[in-house]
Amino acid sequence: MEAYIYDALRTVRGKGNKKGALMGVTPTDMASQVLVSLKEKHNFDPTLVEDVILGCVGQVMDQGANIAKSAAQQSGYGDHLCGVSLNRFCGSGLEAINQAAAYVKSGFRQLIIAGGVESMSRVKMGSDGGGMFMDPALAIPGNIVPQGISADLIATRDGFSRNDVDQFAYESQMRAAAAEKAGYFTSRISVKDINGIDILNTDENIRPSTTVEGLAKLNPSFAMMGEMAGFDAVAIDKYPEVEEIHHVHHAGNSSAIVDGAAITLIGTKEAGQALGLKPRFKIRAAAIHGTDPTIMLVGPAPASQKALKQAGMNVNDIDLFECNEAFAAVAMRFMQQLNVPHDKVNVNGGAIALGHPLGATGCMLTGTLMDELERRDLNTGLITLCIGGGMGIATIIERV
């Protein structure tokens, strides 16, 4: 049985701080708005949708108590619509798609909405606590370090200089700005208030005025933490061949903290026919891969290789890639390891420019890739993200 993606939709992304446009909007409301938009866009019968799977990382406060079901309820699809929230950290939005695909392929479900949501302005990173970084029983034997240190460790080991990562970041901004200007982000909705007035109708974080010189002036974000909190030493214990860690990442070449929500509609062929929708893509493969938790962010390449093998494809069979720009070094390492050129990866920019709403990003990347493959009339795409704790996730989609 095949799992088809019928459509993908996302909200605009607002800056995830106290000045960000979407701080006044609850994450439930954001997710609900995108659900309502999907229904209105296709005017389909909502009773056929069975479940909403939403990735969300900070599942406390506004995002607690199963935000997927909360959003399902607010969306007005009907009481039949179930919801489940999941957390695979930064991979959550893609994990939701993969689980939906698995349910559909197994025959357990016919039609699912899968995506993710994160309001990083309202629910700050780390609000959900947890043992990973704090419980000595986990953090000490695992040599766990903050992700920024891991990213700097990747850059150090792979030999990416400060200028290399800044160049990459600049390119992300330029690509995003160009895509915005050209109107490529077609599967994007504005977020509205109770009056129906737009609160935000464009991605708030894109900075077309970015320059490499400007980026070069920014202070590294993780040097202090590496030094003062001892994490450089902790990382070096695990990677003794590294003499010292070069702290190349900063606010300008790491993913931006933003708010947003995204969904895809995934179902069987029959379910799509019942809705009167044409499938856009089918899901060819979905894989995860675990790595050393200290360097943590190197999962995209092995996960992608697994997915390619699953699909019986090789890397040259993929037309375009989306690799989440959690940090510049993550995507750069991915390109290096799989030997794919930058002009096939993140062609409309990535999270450095557009932002990384943790639970939603995997789904946003999927939607962006779908639109771009269709625009270029290409066929296959691979989406991959690095994940906290040392995981990677990858999904391969193919046009129908």
Add this chain to the structure above:
Amino acid sequence: MSIKNDYLEYNIDADGIATLTINQINEPANLYSFGFVKAYVDVAEKAIADSHVKGVIVTSARRMFMAGGDLRALSNPNMDAKEFLDGILLLHQKNREIEKGGKPFVAAINGVALGGGMELCLTCHHRIALNNTKIKLGFPESKVGLLPGGGGTAKAPYLMGIQNALMYLLRGTEARPQQALNDGLIDDVAETQEELMSKSKQWILNNPNPVQPWDNKKHRIPGGAFWTPNGVQTIIGAVGNVNKMTHGNYPAQEYILKIVHDGLQIPIDRALEIEARYFTKAVMSKEAKNIIRTGFMGIQAAKKGKSRPKDIPKYEVKKIGILGAGMMGAGIAYVSAKAGMDVVLKDVSVEKAEFGKSYSKKLLDKAISKKRSTPEKAAALLSRITTTADPNTIADCDYIVEAVFEDPNLKDRVTKETEAVLGHDKIYGTNTSTIPITELAKSSSRPENFIGIHFFSPVDKMPLVEIIVGEKTDERAIAATIDYTLAIKKIPIVVNDKRGFFTSRCFSTFCSEGSFLLEEGVSAARIENISKKIGMPVGPLAVIDEVSLTLGMHVYESFPKEMRTPDSDRFYHIEKKLVDLGREGRKNGKGFYDYPTNGKKKLWPGLKEMFPAKPDLYSEEIISKRILHRQALESYRCLDEGVLRSVADGDLGSVLAWGFPIYTGGALSYIDYVGMQQFIADCDQFKEQFEGGERWNVPESLRALSKEHKFIHDFKTRKKIPS
């Protein structure tokens, strides 16, 4: 520097203390409006920029500090939502700049400060009120379908704690200064005007650079912040109670909770943005427009005597004669004496009259125990009520209210007996709920002075008086009766004479429609609960019990045969079925409900056998519409037939007499609330679908209005019933 304009005066004293005295010379009272805020901000900015000024005292030159927002402007904002929102956001931005301007602002509250007035005080760093029990402080906006939109909703929890703030915001509590101090709404009280100003000045001198609690990281919300066990408990409790209170019919209350929920977790500037968005929505809502039109402007107009014939001198009632000291007479005696009138309360015996007077004593004892009256005031009030059995005692009364039992023969006798001694130019009002005045006036030798004055029970609580104009009643009698009604602080509506008048006739359709649904097979619980859910204060079956089934039957039996309709026959027979089993209503402890002596009333289990329910017979929507449409359609007929003299009186009467839900604007505005075309289509469908379909006949005049895409308020009302 000193400033004086249409909004305020501004002066600086020798110590560098500026006083900004609000005095809106072109308005009846100080009002919070875009115009005022602009004038205020201009001056406040000057004060902040002026290095000679140490701080600003904000006070008022008027009796009221500030009465609130301008509801007339708010109910017709003359701009679209976006424009309005932008205006509010700018207002917040300016107020926030003043708050963060580094100079102390003290609100010296020397009069009533409500709504926007109180919110202006919250933009000050310190609030001191004159400790005078005539001063009320609070946020009454939710009572008119709005919400505090000048920062009050976002800020109050910081000062008062979540629970107290929600009480004030959701219920529109108006507190005296001491209470407001205890609850954290103000910071201090002063006993005299001098002390008020000196305390204000001292605070400025002691606090040169104040920080608002919402800007102060060290400030702790009383009772706990949002994400604390206490905060969460409070919000959950509030969600339940608001839902119970509004049944989802009153959006403003929901918005208030939403603003506190979404806003208290994030910085104040963002919370104010949320408040502004929901405030805009509330202002633009049809519920707020309806509530303001009927519940505020309608009541104000009625209180100003809008229905009173002009150019007739004020009719002063110094002494009133009340005939019949039963429930109604006793209540009318109380409200009249309370208004300072001398009352003669007459019944067939002095004992009966005294029993009626004892009702006043009972009410006064309760008022004393609740500190709303004093033994001295109570004694004075009681001394104004004279009891008698002698018709001659009423000879020098200015006005008569006859409130004997609803029996035309008895009323005939009493009228004649009274007119024999009453001054020839005095007005005679008869309190009846259904009997045509023109018929009763036949007993009168002076029918031009004879008028219907329909009170509602309990008289001391119910605000409405329905004045009924008989065929021969003259304008002077109408004016006099309105003057009397206003003197006893009741709200008059004036209607023309036809059996049942307006209120009893339309109210009875609520009762009968409920009973028809029961007979057709809708369960009693479903009828009662759905009625409450759509906003009726109680279900129709409970109401029939209150009125008593025997009274309903008595009214029917008193109808001339030719006036009976299939609907009244049907309702009569349903009531008779219960009465035949001795179930007469609340008065004998059993009707549609059982009334255990100790415990809550419960639906009588026997109803299930008497009227077997067919599950899922009608949808909730159908039941809701039958309940409300029926009342609205009958109200429209009253308008069409000329019983009602104005749409506003119909709306006001329906809301105040029998609790038609005010979010719809009243029983006539309801037609527009639903949409006139939809309303007509529903009635047409009901006519086909349900037994006794004639009651859903839509008058041609309503179809004509609908065809012209007009609204109910466009209806050309008649002064008289066409003959």
